[in-house]
Amino acid sequence: MARDRLVPLLAVAVITFGIVGITANDSESLNGFISYLTVFITTVAIFAVFALGLNVQWGYTGIFNFGIVAFFMVGAYTSALVTKSPSSSEFVRYVGGLDLAEGLGPLNLEGLTGFVLGALAAAVVSGIVAFLVAIPALRLREDYLAIATIGIAEVFRRIAIEEEGLVNGTRGLTGIPRPLHDLVSPPDYKYIYLAIAVVVLVIIFVAIERAARSPWGRVLKAIREDELATAASGKNIFAFRMQAFVLGAMIMGIGGAVYSANQGSIVPDTFSHFFGTFIIWAMLMVGGSGSNRGAIVGAYVVWGFWTIAGLIQPHVPQVAEALRLDSIRSDLPQELEARTPYVRDLLIGLLIVVVLLLRPNGLVGEERRVSLFAGREDEREAPQVRAPATGSAEE
Amino acid sequence: MVRSLTRTAALIGRARREYAGQVEQVGTVGLWLLIGLLLVVGVVYARQYLVTGIIVGSIIALGALGITLIYGILKFGHFAHGDMMMFGAYVALGAFVGGGSIGPLSFGWGMILAIFVSMTALGAGSIAIDRLVYRPLRQRGSSAVVLAIASLGVAIVLRAVMLLWWGPDQQLYVSGIHPAKDFPFDIKLKPDQIFIVATAFLLMTLVYLLLFRTKMGKAMRAMSDNADLARVTGIDTEQVVMWTWIIGGALAAVAGILLGIQSNMKPELGFTLLLPLFAGAVLGGLGSPQGAFVGAMIVGISQEVFVGIDLPFPPFGVPGYKPAVAFGILILILLVRPRGLFGKT
Secondary structure, three states, X not given: OHHHHHHHHHHHHHHHHHHHHHHHHHOOOHHHHHHHHHHHHHHHHHHHHHHHHHHHHHHHOOOOOOOHHHHHHHHHHHHHHHHOOOOOOOOOOEOOOOOOOOOOHHHOHHHHHHHHHHHHHHHHHHHHHHHHHHHHHOOOOHHHHHHHHHHHHHHHXXXXXXXXXXXXXXXXXXXXXOOOOOOOOHHHHHHHHHXXXXXXXXXXXXXXXXXXXXXXHHHHHHHHHOHHHHHHOOOOHHHHHHHHHHHHHHHHHHHHHHHHHHHOOXXXXXXXHHHHHHHHHHHHHHHOOOOHHHHHHHHHHHHHHHXXXXXXXXHHHHHHHHOOOHHHHHHOOHHHHHOOOHXXXXXXXXXXXXXXXXXXXXXXXXXXXXXXXXXXXXXXXXXOOOOHHHOOOOO | OHHHHXXXXXXXXXXXXXXXXXXXXXXXXXXXXXXXXXXXXXXXXXXXXXXXHHHHHHXXXXXXXXXXXXXXXXXXXXXXXXXXXXXXXHHHXXXXXXXXXXXXXXXXXXXXXXXXXXXXXXXXXXXXXXXXXXXXXXXXXXXXXXHHHHHHHHHHHHHHHHHHHHOOXXXXXOOOOOOOEEEOOOEEEOHHHHHHHHHHHHHHHHHHHHHHHOXXXXXXXXHHXXXXXXXXXXXXXXXXXXXXXXXXXXXXXXXXXXXXXXXXXXOOHHHHHHHHHHHHHHHHOOOOHHHHHHHHHHHHHHHHHHHHOOXXXXXXXXXXXXXXXXXXXXXXXXXXXXXXXOOOO
């Protein structure tokens, strides 16, 4: 038990040490150091929202979604379109522009009302999209939903590019309203946004934790472990899977809303498979499928790892010199050096494979006991709940 | 709202179960009629696009054939297949040394050699990946979804290796302009495109012969039908798996190279390719080799013909909507006949 807790703590400690150490070394002032860390934590919080959404789908219910970026994109665009004011130029064309951020008069609350309404709209639209995709695909083999979600991600990106009047095509949307923006000076806004992102994350975390500990959550896990047995005990498998898929997509939509308000501008190319889908899968696998804390730890560790790998790039020549590896380095072709950032992509892929092979439960792993009422004493005798990664052979 | 959604979902589910038989019968007839309509419209209004569709379709078919074989034998969706295709294209780019040109083609024997090098490399590479990743998971009794996620990891790794080694920009085998030649019925074709179709059909014939005329092919089909039964009759299932990877990998390599000849290659393209590949394989019926061929052809032809017919509403006339056409086919087949045109129940 102690060892189980030690590994995630160690991973978090190493990442924290790396991030703090390197940024402290690189920053020229305390202010720069703190602002770098603020942006880092904000990004982790946003990624953690997506990882939590994926955990509801994959971790709890065993549904796999390879098109997370579709819901991310739908959420980001929806919230942007409802909070922005209508276009005033004929060169910037988009639908909507409900102006919820500034058009509500006394209810504006510095744009906070608009932000909340935007996030809710993002959740609703993402949920509807998920519902429509799931009707043909969710009842069939699991792989079909994965293909359908890849498809919907690709189609949405195309629609955003081709239908120029919809979301302004490849030029994208700029000036997305940011809540509470007028309270502080622009350089200090990141601290406000950190608070907003963390509050959203905490609300979603608490809500999912409660849902997972409810009878509803246990039915989801039961479906994941043994669909037939759950159906035999009278549960409507399709309805539960549908609920989990839609709920997960809604959370991803909210994540998209939080992302777009943080960025202030989005273009169709923002929504790549890599950052929208692959890295989020890596986060959940590393953290531990089936555990909400795991999803957050995974987002922290993977994004931290990604950031550290990026931060040490400029130091590589010095290190190579110190280790007298310089001669090897100069033998490599010049253009290869420009591509070293892709080593990070490679490691993200390897991370997924290695976790599946060596530590299928991830860093944190799934809790065995999820009911508030089940007796503590049988915990030791209870058979280990299998995480999906080690799931049984389906025959 | 959740409750009403649930109720709707359950209602749709019940309706689908009750009318499953009728939906499938009507749907199947409707599907074949649609396919016929597509071909007629293509022949009459968009002949050039129909021919391009056949070229693209034969490339997709090689990939879809691999996906369907891997699915039949190993029972999981291989999501690294698109990236494997791109990888094959790049390996051939690395092995391609030029070497003049054969007749009117834009490349020479150097390309033929590069194709063989890439086929060998991908066949061997697929076995290596299976030994390192999929076999340990298989032996542990992991479910199909876990294997599929492992293949996503493999896809990311392959793509990163391509980005590292060959860079993110698109590349060509032979640059320069290769004029198309005129053929009867107002069709213009490049000699390279005839090479593409000929190579694809030759390989598909070879796979057909292997599956239906050799002992290994028989073992593969047996394992695809029922793996346990195949094992108890003494079939060496691990060897069947090995051959599946060799064939799947080699076909993916050629498919990628042909795609590189037809248009260009780019590491990013790999994951996007999954949509037409799977749409073709699912349309034909996952696990059915003949189905993969027919399905891929229909996907390829629809993608091009829809773009060729200029109607004032999407997806017609907009090249960017090719993936949307493949997606539409996928959703349609999942709704009316999820086992595909040639799949077993």
